[in-house]
Amino acid sequence: MSQSVDRALTLVELLAEGPRTLDQLAEAVDVHKSTVLRLLRTLEAHRFVQREGTRQYRLGTALFDLAHRSLEDRDVRRAVEPALRELNEETGHTVHLASYEDGEVVYIDKFDSKHQVRMYSRIGKRAPLHCTAVAKVLVAALSPAERDGLVAHMEFPALTANTITSPEAYRAELAAVAERGWALDDREHEDFIHCVAAPIRDARGDVVAAVSVSVPVVLTGKDGLLALVPRLRATAALASAACGWIERKK
Amino acid sequence: MSQSVDRALTLVELLAEGPRTLDQLAEAVDVHKSTVLRLLRTLEAHRFVQREGTRQYRLGTALFDLAHRSLEDRDVRRAVEPALRELNEETGHTVHLASYEDGEVVYIDKFDSKHQVRMYSRIGKRAPLHCTAVAKVLVAALSPAERDGLVAHMEFPALTANTITSPEAYRAELAAVAERGWALDDREHEDFIHCVAAPIRDARGDVVAAVSVSVPVVLTGKDGLLALVPRLRATAALASAACGWIERKK
DNA sequence: ATGTTCGTTGCACCATACGCAACGAGGTGA
């Protein structure tokens, strides 16, 4: 561990709480102010901090650059893996991670159920848009224009008795999903399985993926499934945090 | 300048371009890999970088925290001042910065016209919602619910012959503003002045303020005013960048 | 004017960050 780097980073963290003067910083990290000054100068040269007026330091603009640039090549799958694994281990049910790309919803990660009864799915598989919870979440998050274009060209084959089979009903469902922040697949895809899904957001608030829990009906009735929603949303929140999302108060 | 801090920050900047291995980093900054390892460990302890698998380093999540936290207490006015000042000096016209809070639009900064003909306004003054360009921009950016609530309780006194005097016309105007990304006040507030305004966004893309240019009609006709729009939008983009906004490609 | 509170500079010392070289783990090819 490098002492000076450690101190410099501590300074940055302190400044995250608001602007500080040199003396305040020196006292907070318990280092001589001349030392703090040198560290700040180095940080300033890299635009990690900037001076405000003559006696105030604050965080610099490099942090925005860095945060955003790292987001771009950040692999969502890897970032959210721990959160999803935990959900899978805690509930024992199948957990899916899906993302939307070019008019399709694709499963990009999967954690198998620990129960005997499993469902078939695999990474890379395309999810039907009209009867899966993840697709509902992802489509509901699209821009109105893109969403309308997509829905206009969709087909609605009835896979079970509960499948949504009309664009109108689907649009209404999407609106409901967007409103409440999670989606339900109530045996709309397969007779013996139902799911709930929630969105994962990045630093900008854009929905970058959806996480779902799939449960065989024989194991858990609808009430039991809905009881999982808070746990699911907690996972989605954790996963979003790993992608840079910070919930904005008020 | 502190050598180790300097090197550590350089490492962070390198990692912003994508994940790297220890050797790559050592070579890039031209220091021994054992040294780089120690720096990375320190950075890792502060969550500035994180390991991906066993032989990949990438930026850590602390950067998101920091970037967002610094945004919150960041003073928009101070951040965008240089951009607005430049617009004012270049065009010579009055430039306003306004923000929305609790149902009101307030001028929070102002750069006076250099021409003889000035307009009256002051920092802290409330802008009429129905007939100013800044208000149109800010109200158009509200959530549908908040916007509807606001418009429902608005009054539409006719201040000039051009003032919008009905909720319906105002709603249509807001939609047009949202669509094209800037707003016009075509002598709707005062007979002898017209304005254009554009939104300023933060890192999350939320509209945090609006910048406007106000021009006396005697100086510049409507064509001349509209010719200022590209310049205005450039300023808004610059100001947004200072608030952390990064335009997303595609 | 006088005092106070900051940021800033030069300097001498020694802690600390450094490079080196050797080790170990994990992967690859024959």
Next chain:
DNA sequence: TCACCTCGTTGCGTATGGTGCAACGAACAT
């Protein structure tokens, strides 16, 4: 299976670079 190669990791001795000190200077207040 073994040998080889490529990385990350560790311990160590050294001198470089970071540190605290004390004095200076600027800005502001009394």
